[in-house]
Amino acid sequence: MGLSVVQGFTKSLAMTVLSEIGDKTFFAAAILAMRHPRRHVLSGCLGALIVMTILSAVVGWAAPNLLSRKWTHHITTMLFLGFGLRSLWDAFNDVEAEDLAVVEKELNADFRCNSTEAKESYKDDDDDLKKKGRPFLTQFFSPISLKAFTITFFGEWGDKSQLATIGLAAEENPLGVVLGGILGQALCTAAAVLGGKSLATQISEKIVALSGGILFIIFGIQSLLSTVESFY
Template identity: 75%
Template sequence: MSSIVQGLTKSLAITVLSEIGDKTFFAAAILAMRYPRRTVLLGCLSALTVMTILSAVVGWAAPNLISRKWSHHITTLLFFVFGILSLKDAIFGDGDEDELAEVEEELNKDLKANNGVKKNDSKVDDDLKKKQRPFLSQFLSPIFLKAFSINFFGEWGDKSQLATIGLAADENPFGVVLGGILGQALCTTAAVIGGKSLASQISEKMVALSGGLLFIVFGIQSFFSPVE
């Protein structure tokens, strides 16, 4: 039980500090301003849940492909690398406003390419239509698929995904999955509910600094922990 709690705690902390102010966080916030929030939230959370489970499975299988000693050392190295990179972003980064503008510009291009520029009255119509549709039918809507694909591919190769793989190789995979999903749910829900105003007020430098210090702490802990 203690191993599950430890894996959950580490995964939750790393996920929250990695995802706040991330591109997928901004994307969820902007999408929620243009489309029904519930559908956007379902799409984002579905993608992030699938990604978390896949990452944990890869991490769980890693010790079967290479020795547990090497997987432990690789995980420790990942913590230090991510910590240093996060601290570097906090000190030399351009800030979250540029990243928010970049994500918004990319989404605007995608909307124009697909003739998806929405007006306020059409958004209201969409909301009314969604309320009249069965809940399960929203999983087949273009909005759900857009939110799912943006978050799934946006997370691919991200440091939170790699950290999840490393944690699952060194901690209880079940706890890592629970912590990762809970962390993703908290961040995505905040982005969808808070919208762009919340996203624009987040200090990416402070988040990166906190995340970098946390990665370093976990790296030190992993370095002095015996290999089971």
């Protein structure tokens, strides 16, 4: 049991770091941290990624109970190989080179929209009326944290890192996958928030994509060469 947890932890940590570094949510966290208090951005982004990691691991853990173990094993193998080949293709074709510009453009548009709305809302100086008019969640959580949470959560939904976590949890110990995924997300998010945009612009997306592609292919080959029974 201990060895399976360590194996799941190691694979999940490596996969998460190589999937999230240079990802759109990484850039979003870096840009948000330049405009808002870092602690709110970090808590919101990391909270979303932790929830997503746990949900994905639960889905992966339940998959063998919904499908036969043989089909789960084959689907996971194809996912790893498919993601690996896609990452290599992206690396050699610079598909993700525009990610930073795209994310920054979207956030700039959202920021201008929110600024206009904020100026209009500030006309009313009655604090009690403001509090009553706030959405329920913003009375307990920072609006910046909620914004960072929402952007990150929906940005990760259906992303290859989420699907890969589901596949990994279907074959490895789910606890190890969750722990490794959370640590990897924490490291990447902290780097994005603390390093800011300067770190994001210095990252070689090609090297990250190549490394991630190779890692996914290694996982896929290992899964392909292993018997279904060896994972359960």
